[in-house]
Amino acid sequence: MKTIVANWKMNVGVRESVALARGTLLTLRGRRISPEVVICPPFIALSEVHKVVARSAVFLGAQNLFWEDHGAYTGEISGRMLTELGVSHVIVGHSERREYLGETDEMVRNKVAHALANQMNVILCVGETVSERKAGVQRERVRTQLVRVLAGVRLKSHDRLMIAYEPVWAIGTGEIPEVAEILAMNVYIRSILSEVLPEMNANKIRVLYGGSVEGNNTYPFLREQTIDGLLVGGASVKLNQLKEIIDAASEVLDAQIA
Ligand code: PGA
DSSP states (O other): OOEEEEEOTTSOOHHHHHHHHHHHHHHHTTOSSOOEEEEEOOGGGHHHHHHHHTTSSOEEEESOOBSSSSSSOTTOOBHHHHHHTTOOEEEESOHHHHHHSOOOHHHHHHHHHHHHHTTOEEEEEEOOOHHHHHTTOHHHHHHHHHHHHHTTOOOSOGGGEEEEEOOGGGTTTSOOOOHHHHHHHHHHHHHHHHHHOTTSOGGGSEEEEESSOOGGGSHHHHTSTTOOEEEESGGGGSHHHHHHHHHHHHHHHHHHHO
């Protein structure tokens, strides 16, 4: 299986989100085999987009959540509220939130635990900054993030967690790591996962890649067996790009069953 997560960020309002969701459904129609697709509109569009994707194979994801069920937390939204809207997935720990909103590993940990407690599927983002990469400490960075966020977390099934390896320097920049670098990082990530989640088979936890994915650079990532999918930002609000990405994933899956 391959998973494509479309992170629409703050790029679209309600009307555009609904149109994109409809377009995504059309793109998936009539395929022999297609990837799992999770679309993550802004909060304000979740309700309308849910009406579009309900009873389809497309999953609805949120871009963030808060870690309490309810209470005096102005502006925040809980997992319980999200599931009420039909949201099944949530992106947690995105580098933009870490950078602009001051999210720490501890906050990310609380969010992951809350999402899991609310039976949501978590897409946990990890990745090093450009200076960490230059200093050659990308593994240490990713290790720290995974250990701080996941150690002791109760995971009932490997399906509930996906890791998105997103080097911060690759997000929205057009720069992408070599596929070999991603593969090596995926192996490393799985070794940490088996350490921090010993009851899980780390090979079954999906590890996605994210950062400057576009239609025309997708195939080399997806044809790798250990890259379980992609977290797509900018390109995911362009329907022709999203279609190319889904086409590439379908092609890979088709070849696997042929
Ligand atoms: P990008 O963003 O595809 O625009 O680089 C990826 C992400 O932030 O998830």
